[in-house]
Each structure stands twice: as structure tokens, then as C-alpha cells.
Amino acid sequence: MGIQSVEAYGGATKSSMLNCIDLSDPDIDKSVNLLKQACLDSGFFYVVNHGISQDFMDEAFAQSRKFFGLPLKEKIKLLRNEKQRGYTPVLDELLDPENQVHGDYKEGYYIGVEVSEDDPESQKPFYGPNQWPASDILPGWRETMEKYHRQALEVGRAVGRIIALALDLGADFFDKPDMLGEPIATLRLLHYEGQTSNPSRGLYGAGAHTDYGLITLLATDDVPGLQICKDRDAKPQIWEDVAPLKGAFIVNLGDMLERWSNCIFKSTLHRVLGNGQERYSIAYFLEPNHDCLVECLPTCKSESNPPKYFPRDALLSQEEGHSQRDLSSKAAQSLNS
Secondary structure, X not given: OOXXXXXXXXXXXXXOEEEEEEOOOOOHHHHHHHHHHHHHHOOEEEEEOOOOOHHHHHHHHHHHHHHHXXXXXXXXXXXXXXXXXXXXXXXXXXXXXXXXXXXXXXXXXXXXXXXXXXXXXXXXXXXXXXXXOOOOOOOOHHHHHHHHHHHHHHHHHHHHHHHXXXXXXXXXXXXXXXXXXXXXXXXXXXXXXXXXXXHHHOEOOEEEEOOOOOEEEEEEOOOOOEEEEOOOOOOOOOXXXXXXXXXXXXXXXXXXHHHHOOOOOOOOEEEEOOEOOOEEEEEEEEEOOOOOEEOOOHHHOOOOOOOXXXXXXXXXXXXXXXXXXXXXXXXXXXXXX
8 A cells, every 4th residue: 555644625724634554564664653653743544454345344334324214213212321332313412512502413323342231241331232223124233233343343453553562562562451352342333414514603513522542443434524633722723624535444542542651642632524415434432441550651751751640440531431421412402402
């Protein structure tokens, strides 16, 4: 793959140039350098030749469209539960309450690690059985999503090895059993119905936010909409379009990795603006095991740069993140009522 960066397009103040990491490239030093440059700059990059076939990616998107095409009364039967599994309606989330007048103009569906109710592991937060549409309504849907979940985890682990090397750690740092051995990993299907966003009026497909986990793998259709802001403290903020790239994952770093790296790597503010076209995407949020301790990495601290954060359990970060999302959902319901 000769592409090292891809220029975005669209209606933001400027367009973004993202590095492109080819997982099939035997030159690991090149991949590490490209990734490190991206993580120091924007916290976003493309990943290609990741091992998931285009045919299967197309099948996952086709199945996602089938679900969101169901009547609302069918989707409501699968509303998101306390384990963060299931359907979230349009306007359910409010990611940027300071700037939004309504919830996000998107609907979604959460799928986590499948753990049966009789398994003791199901008592852990964010573990348990998923909610699935009836097989007679959507045949093969569950099988497709479970396969996607498994394959996306392997891509996430491969990206984690390059991130580890970019942080001057052993390549297997995140592969350890207490890291990504039994991760908290969530697949989320997303559908933007075709509304046109207007930031000046507080209308967004998805309000500005950062992700709270380790990394996010985002697959999209060919409709643009994703934007990033490299400097959240800038006045005014400068937003850059990120172009869709067929077959690629758009990868971004989460707050947990920013914390782990002592703010050397960036968790970047991003949002989605609708342009009047329907848009589908599939996000895969990857976090480490429940009992993983997130503390400043040994290669990211020194006498002149001491740790900025106290150590904390990965689970606490997850719970705080979901608590914020639950509050955003309640705030959205209040605004929309």
C-alpha cells in the first residue's frame, strides 16, 4: 500500500491529512513512525489491509441497515439496558450539552462481549448477554455481528502492538492477560437519518466529545461527516473534515490512552455534522480488562515530566464514561420533552 496519508474534504474550516497505517506492511519501523506522528499530532489515523475482507464489511453494513430499517416499535423492544446493550433512539444522547439544543440526530445499537447469564463473569459491569433481534425477523444478524466483534478485536490488538512500540514498550505490552486478555469491548452500529446539521443553531449529528477508552476503530460508508478539532482550547475552535476511506478503519485514541501516556498521545475532540444524506458507521470501542490498572507508563515519565494522574482501575474510567453518557441521555430527554 503506497498511501501514507489521505486528504479529507468537505465543509469544515479546513481538511485533515491523516497518516495511513498498513497492517500488512513488513516494514514495522515505518508503521511505528507513521503511527507515532499521528498520535502526537491529531490522535487519528487510518488503518488498511487489516484482515477483515471487504465482502464481510459490506455484509455487516447491510445487516446494520436492515436493523435500522425496522419499524420503531420493533427497535424499541430492544432498548439499551443497564449492561449497555441494545438500541438507542434518535435524540437519545446529548454529547455536547453546552452547544447542543437537541440530542444527537443519530440512532445506535450497542453489542458487548457475549457472556451468558449463568456465567459468574456476567456479574461484572458491562459483561453479560447481549440483546438480539429475533432470528425470524433478521436471520443471520447475530452471527454477523458476533463475527465482526471477534475480528475487530484482532485488529485492535494489532494496532495496540504498534502503539506499544511507538511508546517504546514491548510489542506485547497490551497483549498481556491483564490488559486485553478479556477486554471491555463494545461494538456500536450507528445510523444518521439524513438531517442537515447547523452548529450555529446547536444542531449536530453527534455533538463534540472525546472517547473515554483505549482506542476506537470506526468503519464508515462513503458519506462524509466526521470532523476533528486538534486544539479543543483554541478560540475559535478549528474543525477539520476527515474523509471516508473505503475498506479502512479510522482509528482514534481515547482518554484512557492519553492518561496512560501522560498526555504524550492525544485524545482528540470530534463530532459528526449531517449534510442531508443518510450515513451509516460502525464503531468498535476497545478498553482493557476490568481489573487493569491504568498508571503512567514507565517510558512516559521523567523528573522533568512526572505523572500527571494518579493510578486508577480501567473499570472506573469505563463507569465514569458510561455515567456521563447516561447523564447526557437524561439531559437529551429533558431537552426533547
